[in-house]
Structure formats: C-alpha cells, structure tokens
Amino acid sequence: MNEPVDVLIIGAGASGAAVAWSLAETRMRILCLEQGGWVQSTDYPSNGRDWESRQMTDFHYNPNIRRRPADYPINEDASPIKVANFNGVGGGTILYAGHFPRLHPSDFRVRTLDGVADDWPIGYSTLESYYAENDRMMGVASLAGDPAYPPKPSVMPPIPLGKTGQVLGRALNDLGWHWWPSDSAITTRDYEGRAKCINLGHCIAGCAQGAKASTDITYWPEALRARVELRTGCRVREVSVNAQGMASGVTYYDSDGIERFQPAEVVILACNGIGTPRILLNSKSALFPDGLANSSGLVGKNLMFHPYATVQAYFDEELDGYRGPHIAIWSQEFYETDSSRGFVRGYTFQCNRGTGPVMNAIGGMRTGRIPWGEGHHAACRRLFDRMSSTAVICEDLPEECNRVTLDPVLTDSSGIPAPRIEYRIGENTQRMAEHAVARATEMYVAAGAYDVHAEFPMRYAGWHLMGTARMGLDPARSVVNEWGRSHDVKNLFIVDGSVFVTSGGVNPTSTIQAIALYVADNIKNRLSNLFD
Ligand SMILES: Cc1cc2nc3c(=O)[nH]c(=O)nc-3n(C[C@H](O)[C@H](O)[C@H](O)COP(=O)(O)OP(=O)(O)OC[C@H]3O[C@@H](n4cnc5c(N)ncnc54)[C@H](O)[C@@H]3O)c2cc1C
Ligand code: SF4
Numbered sequence: 065m066n067e068p069v070d071v072l073i074i075g076a077g078a079s080g081a082a083v084a085w086s087l088a089e090t091r092m093r094i095l096c097l098e099q100g101g102w103v104q105s106t107d108y109p110s111n112g113r114d115w116e117s118r119q120m121t122d123f124h125y126n127p128n129i130r131r132r133p134a135d136y137p138i139n140e141d142a143s144p145i146k147v148a149n150f151n152g153v154g155g156g157t158i159l160y161a162g163h164f165p166r167l168h169p170s171d172f173r174v175r176t177l178d179g180v181a182d183d184w185p186i187g188y189s190t191l192e193s194y195y196a197e198n199d200r201m202m203g204v205a206s207l208a209g210d211p212a213y214p215p216k217p218s219v220m221p222p223i224p225l226g227k228t229g230q231v232l233g234r235a236l237n238d239l240g241w242h243w244w245p246s247d248s249a250i251t252t253r254d255y256e257g258r259a260k261c262i263n264l265g266h267c268i269a270g271c272a273q274g275a276k277a278s279t280d281i282t283y284w285p286e287a288l289r290a291r292v293e294l295r296t297g298c299r300v301r302e303v304s305v306n307a308q309g310m311a312s313g314v315t316y317y318d319s320d321g322i323e324r325f326q327p328a329e330v331v332i333l334a335c336n337g338i339g340t341p342r343i344l345l346n347s348k349s350a351l352f353p354d355g356l357a358n359s360s361g362l363v364g365k366n367l368m369f370h371p372y373a374t375v376q377a378y379f380d381e382e383l384d385g386y387r388g389p390h391i392a393i394w395s396q397e398f399y400e401t402d403s404s405r406g407f408v409r410g411y412t413f414q415c416n417r418g419t420g421p422v423m424n425a426i427g428g429m430r431t432g433r434i435p436w437g438e439g440h441h442a443a444c445r446r447l448f449d450r451m452s453s454t455a456v457i458c459e460d461l462p463e464e465c466n467r468v469t470l471d472p473v474l475t476d477s478s479g480i481p482a483p484r485i486e487y488r489i490g491e492n493t494q495r496m497a498e499h500a501v502a503r504a505t506e507m508y509v510a511a512g513a514y515d516v517h518a519e520f521p522m523r524y525a526g527w528h529l530m531g532t533a534r535m536g537l538d539p540a541r542s543v544v545n546e547w548g549r550s551h552d553v554k555n556l557f558i559v560d561g562s563v564f565v566t567s568g569g570v571n572p573t574s575t576i577q578a579i580a581l582y583v584a585d586n587i588k589n590r591l592s593n594l595f596d
Pocket of ligand 1: 125149159
C-alpha cells in the first residue's frame with residue numbers, strides 16, 4: 065500500500081491542474097494521479113510538415129481513432145456526436161482551440177428566466193473573481209468592454225482580427241449584430257515565461273510555441289514547484305469507501321500495470337464529464353450498490369455536448385487561410401432568449417479562419433468543389449486561403465436520457481469497463497440550429513461570400529463534456545452540493561464539467577477552471593470543519 069496523502073486528485077487536465085495549484089498553499093500532502101504522460105512540445109504535429117495528417121492519426125481528437133496507450137475506448141454507437149478529448153498532463157487543453165468565453169449571468173438562472181432545466185445554486189457573481197484569477201493564470205488575451213458581459217478586466221491585448229475578422233466584422237456591422245474579438249487563452253505578448261503567439265495557426269494540433277495556455281505549461285509548473293506530486297501513467301479504477309461511508313482512497317494501475325491502493329483523506333475527481341461518471345459508476349460497494357455518490361440516480365445522466373453547426377463559405381479575395389489562432393471574432397447577437405424565435409436560450413457564432421492545404425483539398429473533393437485529375441491543382445489554388453467557417457455553439461439543455469453508462473463488454477487496456485454514451489439532439493436545439501444556420505448564412509452573404517454551405521451536427525465535435533454529476537441544493541436532484549462536495553460522501557469532491565447544471569452557449573473551460581478554483585477555496589476556508 066502507498067503512503068497516505070491528505071488530498072488525492074484524479075486527472076491532470078484543465079480542472080485538476082487548477083485545483084492542485086490552488087490547494088498547494090495549504091502545504092497539505094497533495095497527489096495527482098493521471099493516466100497519461102507529459103507531451104513534449106517537440107512531439108507536437110505543428111513541428112512538421114505533416115501536421116494535418118497527424119491530426120488524423122496520433123493527434124486525432126477522437127480517442128477511438130487516436131488510440132494512444134493512455135486513451136480509453138468509448139462506445140459512442142448510440143450518439144450522432146463523437147467525443148473529443150486528450151488524455152495526458154493538460155488533458156483537453158493540449159488540443160483545445162483556447163477560445164475562452166465565460167458563461168453569461170443568465171446562464172445560471174434558466175429555470176427562473178425561461179422555465180426550463182434548473183437554476184444553478186451559484187451565480188455569475190460567485191465565480192467572477194475566480195474567472196479573473198484563472199484568466200491571469202492561463203494568460204487570456206481579450207478586449208475589455210464587450211457589451212455581452214458585465215465589465216471584466218483584460219490581462220493582455222486581444223488576438224489580431226486578421227482579414228477574416230475584418231471582413232466578417234464589417235458584415236456584422238452592416239447587419240447591426242453584436243461582435244467582439246474572441247477572448248482567447250493565447251498570449252499576445254511574452255507572459256510568465258511563455259513566448260507570444262506567432263500566428264502559425266496550428267492551435268488544435270498543439271502549440272509548440274507555448275503561446276496557447278495548456279495547463280502543463282500554466283498551472284502545473286507552479287503546482288509542482290509548490291510540492292504537489294503528479295504521478296503519470298496511473299489509471300484509476302475505482303474509489304473505495306470505509307465502513308462509515310467516507311472515501312478511503314483509490315485503486316489504480318501504475319505505469320507498469322501493477323494494481324495499487326492509494327489511501328487519502330480527501331478525494332477530488334477531475335476526469336471530465338465522461339471520465340468522472342465512469343469512475344463513480346465503477347465504484348460499487350455494499351454501501352453504494354449503484355455506484356458512488358449516486359443516491360439521486362443522476363450520476364452519468366444529463367450529458368450535455370453543445371451540438372455544433374458549421375457554416376462554411378468561400379470568398380474571391382484572399383483571407384488568412386490557417387494562419388493565426390482559429391477563432392478571430394465571436395457574435396453573441398442571438399445568445400439570450402427571444403420567444404419569437406421558437407426556442408429558448410441561444411447560441412454563439414465562433415468565426416474561424418480557414419484550414420490548411422490538406423483539409424482544403426480533402427474538404428473540396430468531398431463536396432465536389434475540387435475534381436480529381438485535370439483541373440485539380442487549379443481548383444485547389446482557387447479555394448485555398450479563401451475560406452472561412454463559423455462554428456455555432458448551441459446551448460444544450462439537460463435531458464436524463466442523454467447519459468453515460470458502463471459498457472457491459474468493452475474495456476480499456478487495464479480491463480476497466482469503458483463508458484457508453486447514449487445521446488440524442490433535443491427539439492429545442494434542433495430549432496436553434498436551424499435558426500443559427502440561416503443567420504450565419506445571412507452574415508456570409510452580407511460579407512460577399514459566393515458559396516455558403518452548412519453541416520449539422522458536426523460529427524467529431526463532442527469536445528464539451530458537461531452535466532453528468534450536476535451541482536444543486538437538493539440531494540434528490542443533484543450529485544454535488546453548491547461547493548462541489550458529494551451529497552452522499554462528505555470527503556469526495558468533483559471539479560470538472562460534470563457539475564454543470566446547464567451548458568450555456570459558450571465553450572466551458574474558463575467556467576470549469578473557475579469552478580475548480582472556487583471549490584478549492586471552499587475546501588481551504590472550511591478545513592477545520594470540512595466534513596460537518
Ligand atoms: C479539439 C478540442 C478543442 C477544444 N476547444 C476548446 C475551446 O476552444 N475552448 C474551450 O473552452 N474548450 C475547448 N475544448 C474542451 C476543453 O478541452 C475541455 O473543456 C477541458 O479540457 C475539460 O477540462 P476537465 O478538467 O473537465 O477535463 P480534461 O481536461 O479532459 O482532463 C481530464 C483528465 O483526467 C484524466 N483521466 C480520466 N480518467 C482517468 C482515470 N480513470 N485515471 C486517471 N486519469 C484519468 C485524463 O487523462 C485527462 O487528462 C476543446 C477540446 C478539444 C478536444
Ligand atoms: S497560432 Fe499562436 S497559439 Fe496557435 S499554435 Fe500558432 S503560435 Fe500557438
């Protein structure tokens with residue numbers, strides 16, 4: 065048996081890193097177990113000319129295609145949207161685009177405002193100072209004054225608009241719709257030992273420059289200096305409980321595949337909206353026969369993905385191509401509920417730059433715009449650098465039928481049952497997506513594009529994983545309380561996207577990390593009576 069620790073964190077991604085850093089000042093003995101390893105910046109596809117083909121193999125977003133040793137398989141046959149993640153130090157932030165919006169104040173009150181889903185037990189004001197602290201730790205580039213939000217400080221100047229941002233910004237001005245430079249976890253000046261973005265434009269293949277804020281280069285170096293221990297290659301199978309129903313530690317397989325038990329006073333799960341319910345459901349005992357922390361029956365239920373629509377358009381003029389961070393600007397014109405639209409809540413437009421040469425060719429050939437043989441090169445040249453796409457992030461409402469369970473047959477390489485996803489797109493979201501595609505098409509027409517086409521839902525776009533261990537005041541309708549502690553097991557906490565009550569219509573990582581910092585502060589403030 066290993067030496068006991070005070071705090072045991074499972075998962076070294078966006079939230080695990082933030083909670084580890086924040087708790088480090090207590091000088092408790094803190095250990096984090098992570099199933100993956102460190103990714104060296106020299107390993108990123110962006111170092112080589114084959115960066116696009118490696119995004120289709122060993123750096124694919126989907127673990128079932130990527131199949132690295134650290135990945136676990138996911139049965140997603142019953143879902144039109146496929147999961148995107150990364151398993152390693154940094155978690156999903158290794159591959160993410162660094163788009164860094166916050167939830168709106170209204171997102172925490174959708175039951176009150178719109179009569180759907182549930183209100184969160186906390187509000188925007190609860191998280192405001194944690195959002196700001198996280199922005200400083202990650203190094204977020206933004207322009208203060210966005211009218212879609214309450215006032216918020218800027219850490220450094222925003223990423224450049226580029227030609228794409230200018231062309232679409234002008235179109236949005238003509239339409240009278242909101243737009244703003246994208247808040248991005250990408251440094252626009254040298255910051256805390258990180259070099260600034262040089263607009264190479266390979267963010268989703270990992271940033272070898274170190275400008276994109278993945279937590280292996282933001283929170284982790286500081287947490288390790290403060291003596292947090294991070295053990296990689298350690299895959300957790302289950303959380304154990306003692307006779308009093310308190311978590312006593314976890315069973316895991318170390319990097320040699322040897323089964324070990326790690327005792328701990330406090331256990332914190334940070335394995336994301338799929339990995340966390342997977343561990344809880346696999347932690348069955350006489351006291352918790354339906355899985356740990358599951359007296360509500362809600363562990364794994366209410367999975368929210370954010371179904372994405374994508375609208376692509378070609379221009380006669382040259383835009384930025386793939387150079388520069390993915391997202392240039394956003395529009396939140398249609399974010400808040402307007403009942404005349406036939407749906408509640410809303411969406412964000414993420415206005416993106418174009419794709420690299422390989423994706424230009426493959427996309428052009430798939431849609432018949434680029435022929436094979438004669439005329440191939442001329443068509444490639446005509447389309448390359450002249451494309452923009454807008455990704456629409458639709459708010460996903462929680463539904464219990466959308467869920468994570470354990471697959472009865474499929475296991476990972478350690479023999480741990482794999483998660484199985486059942487997911488369908490709700491009617492409200494379907495109507496929202498139709499509205500969004502029509503509005504994005506209007507924007508591209510106003511911008512002078514000549515060939516506009518849409519796809520919904522984007523298949524490999526299950527990158528936002530939320531809702532499967534929701535937060536709430538009522539133990540019968542939620543898994544954790546208003547500060548992230550399990551209602552059933554008083555020394556068990558959850559800090560990842562599982563705790564979201566609703567999804568909002570924006571990327572979740574800044575909120576996930578703000579929640580992790582908020583939960584850590586609650587733990588620190590209550591240390592003397594944490595389990596009362
Ligand atoms: C291609 C892509 C693009 C994205 N773009 C954006 C974006 O622009 N903006 C945005 O806000 N979000 C984006 N995201 C989503 C973002 O990455 C996630 O929201 C964020 O990383 C989630 O943080 P987390 O802490 O909940 O989990 P993760 O970061 O996923 O970390 C979970 C960690 O737990 C580990 N783990 C899981 N199970 C176990 C186990 N049994 N034992 C040990 N370790 C375990 C995993 O290996 C992983 O490292 C993107 C994601 C992808 C894949
Ligand atoms: S565009 Fe900037 S942030 Fe993105 S990969 Fe290149 S240097 Fe890194």
